[in-house]
Amino acid sequence: MVDYNFNKIEKKWQKSWETKKIFEVGEKSKKKKYYVLDMFPYPSGAGLHMGHAFVFSLGDIFARFKRLQGYNVLYPIGYDSLGLPAENAAIKAGTHPKEYTEKSIANFMKQQKAMGWSYDWSRMVKTSDSEFYKWDQWIFLQMLKRGIAYRKKAPVNWCSKCESVLANEQVINGCCWRHEDTNVEIKHLEQWFFKITNYAEELLNGLDKVDWPENAKKLQRNWIGKSFGAEIEFSINNKPWKIFTTRPDTIFGVTFMVVSAQHPKLMELVTDKQKKEVEKFLKKIKSVSMKSMKDVENLDKEGVFTGSYAVNPMNNEKVPVYAGNFVLADYGSGMVMAVPAHDQRDFEFAKKYKIPVKWVVKSKVAEYTVIEKSLPKDKIAKLKDYGGISIIKEDKDWGKFYKVSVNLNNEGKFIKFLESNLLKTSDEGGAWYADSFTTTRAVVFPNKHFILNNVNDIQDYIKYGLKLGIPRNQLEVELQAFIDYGILTNSQGFNDLESSEAKEHIVKALEFKKLGKKTIQYKLRDWLISRQRYWGTPIPVVYCDKCKENVEKNSTELSFYDQESFENLKNGLKTVETRALNPEEKNRFFGNTIKGKYIKCVNKVNGEILFFEVVNVKIFKKLADFYKEKDLLNKTFSKEINSLSDLEDCYKFIEDYLDRINKNGLISWEIKRIIPGIVLISESQLPVKLPDKVKFGEGNPLTTNKEFVNISCPKCGSSAKRETDTMDTFVNSSWYYLRYTDPKNSRKIFDEKKVFYWTPIDQYIGGPEHITMHLIYIRFYAKFLKDLGLVKFDEPALRYFTQGIVHGSDGDRMSKSKGNVVEPLDTIEKFGADTLRLALVSFASPDSNTNWDEKTVLGSHKFLNKVFEHFSNIKYLKSSKADPRIESKINKLVKEVTVDIENFKHNLAVIKLRTFFDFMQDKNIDKENAKKFIVLLSVYCPFISEELWEKIGGKGFVSLADWPKFDDKKIDLKLEKQEESFEKTISDVLNILRIIKEKNGKDGDKVYLYVLPNELDIYNEENLSRRINKKVKVFVVNDKNKYDPGGKSNKAKPGRPGVFVE
């Protein structure tokens, strides 16, 4: 027996690949590029876990596959080495995060190499490397200049003992993770945000262009959460207040308003009389928000009357305004119109505070619950004449409870039917309960006639039901809001319209009154990137009080009454304003500001203030000069004004304006959004490095480091303080794939040519947990960088594959506390990396969750043992030409395996490889075809394949060989069929032998086969004898000299020979 020394083999090839650098790639290849990317790991001290082993193996298999197919494959790796866990682990271990991280990375690399993953190691990046995060800072500055990065107040978790902000996962049961007795407070602090919502629509549309799993796309769409609705103005104390609703069709049902308790302008609504009440309420809420998340989830809808009334723009009704804890301050406008009849939350609120409920949408069907006992038996069947019927439940006293959905047209008839057929068991007569106002649901009681129209009726209903002995849980008494679409009622001129139609009409009516408009809302929020932590990318800005003073003193104030222009400025859509040099036109936007001065833009509508710095002011005598300078001459523009260039182009269409320019020339401002007092570190000063010497345990280690914090302002030179927040680590992973294309560039973020050549990612592989976070961010970054002109693609990852999770053998997530963790390294030591790789893809389809199974590992190992042994003793056929069966099989194998790998169906591909190997073992094949098998195997088990490749005399490395081609013509289905017949015959014979033995207690000795003349070549005596392990003699049926004492030759059918055993 030959010893499969996987240990020696794997070390040998690992070294060989590394010294020959066979996986390093460049841009100067004639091959087509292909970019395969694994999500880079966070290097934890624990080393690789099974999930890593799995997902990276999937990536490696795909990269190897594409490489063999002849692509120039970029398959890089790096480390997402900044982050909270490293900091925490380091604190725990008493080391510096840097040291901890470096150690972890070294450990990772060793293990990754042992797994045989074919990375181009020359392109490795680490996000903790200042040469990497330098470019994070650079992008940040670009975002800041364009208004994509901004600051605003946001609630954070604050531990007073740590004097630090905590991440959500550091809050345990409402307390600090390190101070279990300290309640975490919610503080509102100034935080940095990225304006990802600017790209909401693009992010949504881009999903149509990518080849991702449908569920991943759905998840993202849901996350972005686009909804159409209306913005409606309610007048409160003669001031307009906008609200957003998706149900304008229910506007006639508004009976109160609720403003978020966190609304910044809440107090404006509170009357003096109610002030105390409201303040009391706010205090109460605050204490609740400090409890655990679970309590918040089960929070009751609570509120307090503000004392103000709002006027409904449709019917001019006055409704009270409440402050409530269930309204989100940062979604929509922080205030809702409450329609208790048609919204469950509003309904509960109304019930609690006894606010009237007004029903304005009728269901299209009425639902009745009919109790079997209440109707004569023969009438029950009749129920279905009135609509759909189904059984809800069965009760031993009351019989079945039927749900009857009655079409509204039929309702009258149905009620008559009920009335005339109810059992009359008492003087009160038969009974039925018609519906509540909401669900039009009814229960038919045996003895009483019941119609419920309001909340009070319910009490009677329950009492009666209980009196009858119906268990309380079977009394469907809880009134609920009717939230479905239906037919409008109680809605003045809009009655009898269908909800969706009514929506349109009502919005139009509001638009006509200028009190509302159709709008779009997104659930997506801006991305909070501030982390009050050490081990992250420092945010490259400085706070300078002097500069702040300077800006405020030297700025020209401009007032905006036009919301849209203001929003455009705010969103950074417009960075240049031009205007003709016309003295009549005063201060249209920027006025007579000059370079180095500042503009303070005040939104008179909502009081918001923005600051801009004038970067450049130029005067052009002719419009043509301006175009030339801006390089706009040969551009074509859309007429929609979305950007600066559109705006400039737009002026061409205004003849009058053009005329004025021709007379007077044109002035152009280049402006930059600034936040007073915030000074950018200049690009040449990057990176802002993390200081090495820091103290942990006393708040943010950066804040306590005086050398880091204190700095002279880069702009004015006076003493200033650095920003001590660091960036969320998702920032690093949002563009790392671009850096791989040019990882060592110190001049630029990356070389355009290199990026254009390699990107976008052709195949991205990662876990399902990243769909809503990382994969949104990476797409957002791509879109921003495209706007900068740094990349050319819309979507960073064309194809995405989500792998499943490898669970422990007990089906639970692998975790130390459960003791079901299997370390990849242990398995490699015991069985080799090839075995582990093979086993990982054999468990199940890679996109479903799988359970670790030691048996599968053993099975895989057995297989590789067999393969190794077989190739050690193999005798090759000279050529396959003599046997078309081999040709047929190998071509079919190549064809199917290629498709399977392309679709990540590795479990199926492996089965096919194994089946083919069984065939190979049974029947020697020629060298060329054996080579093909090795190439196919090499994507899964590269080490053993290299060894076998060398043995068989293959050229170079199997890792760089050619993926075999297949020829459809050589796949011979007839041969396959014949083989099936052969197998079936063997099975038949064995079956007969078994039965004989069971019956007679002795074995048959000799087997005679009677085959049809044209099938003789299928049945080779030698092969048959070997498989059956008995002497087999084959006769043709019409052979006159055949030995056939049983007359079995008569039984021969096509594909199924006669059999005789003696």
Add this chain to the structure above:
RNA sequence: GCGGGAGUGCCAGAGUGGUCAAAUGGGUCACGUUAAGGCCGUGAUGGCUUAGUGCCUGCGAAGGUUCAAAUCCUUUCUCCCGCACCA
């Protein structure tokens, strides 16, 4: 509550209209090999039946569409995952 996904033989897990009693691996059993065990090899593994056959039951449950359903539709139950008061 909303959204997504899944339920297949002893187990894991393929299969998404006929070629399906259902791939493959594991387990179990039998036989071979062996002094024996292991390894290895061969076969069996829903029920009944039979010298290689035939029939029945069957892919969570109940209905339905179809000449034909594990596969399509409806209802329902169970489990897993994600999001959580999104107006």
